[in-house]
Amino acid sequence: MARICSVTGKRPSRGSIIHRKGQSKKSGGIGTHVTAITKRWFKPNLQKIKVRLPSGQVKRILVCVKVIKAGKIQKA
Template structure:
């Protein structure tokens, strides 16, 4: 099952972790230097919830929390 929101289409995106070493110039050092760059993924916060459909039925879907908070879906209680 892919990590894609079935409402908004949000999916994992690529990025990197940047490691810096040294004391900043503001703190009295000679400045920070990049020592390593590692690849990483930013994954959307997906929840598997039961969603109320427009025709009155229900369905389990993977939905991003941002879509739930925005009111794009109606949860079944």
């Protein structure tokens, strides 16, 4: 099963972690320098919950927490 929200279509996105070293100029140093850039995935907070569909059928689907908090779906 793919990590995609059934309601919003939210999916994992690519990003990076930037490692910095040194003291900032504001703190009296010579500035921070980038020492490494590591690629990573930002994953949506998906939960598997039972949902009552408009037809009355109960189905288990993956939805992101943003949808649950907003009340866009009706739990079974």
